Amino acid sequence: EPEVTQTPSHQVTQMGQEVILRCVPISNHLYFYWYRQILGQKVEFLVSFYNNEISEKSEIFDDQFSVERPDGSNFTLKIRSTKLEDSAMYFCASKVSGVSEQYFGPGTRLTVT
């Protein structure tokens, strides 16, 4: 069964460094998402992406964040200058057109020190 994959599973970085989180959505999916879950808190929407542009973003998704689909398979989330409060589990999700359910990857745990 096809699934969303994410790399790395765990990333440790120093405050102020740039990080890129990578996702490979399910191959025939057209809508892509990033969510995050700070430890002990609920899962929060960051951004949705369709047809090579951002469809919607939350207030969390400020100028420090960017997304890109650099080729036909990868979907990346970049944080330009990480802060301690960016430490969280980041989930990538994807879906096909015409349905509402999204399929999630296993997540990348980002630790900013």
Next chain:
Amino acid sequence: AQSVTQLDSHVSVSEGTPVLLRCNYSSSYSPSLFWYVQHPNKGLQLLLKYTSAATLVKGINGFEAEFKKSETSFHLTKPSAHMSDAAEYFCVVSRDTGTASKLTFGTGTRLQVTL
């Protein structure tokens, strides 16, 4: 605007007894509703979904949920709990079906299953 409220942060049941995880939603639109499960150190797995078809929805692993518009509820049930059901369960709402609509998560209910 849309939101979900999970009424219990933690539920503990004995193996073989029924499970009830409660969820109320608020939506300005006709919502799509979901339950996702997160096992320890794992990703989010879709358990079941409601998208304006049958109000009683069956999911994987014997779970069911009933959409009650009059009560704005979407409670998750299972007749008999198994040890492997121990996990975090999220009630989730989405605005509509065909666009890039985001998912809005509840705060989660941790289900503990004891012998």
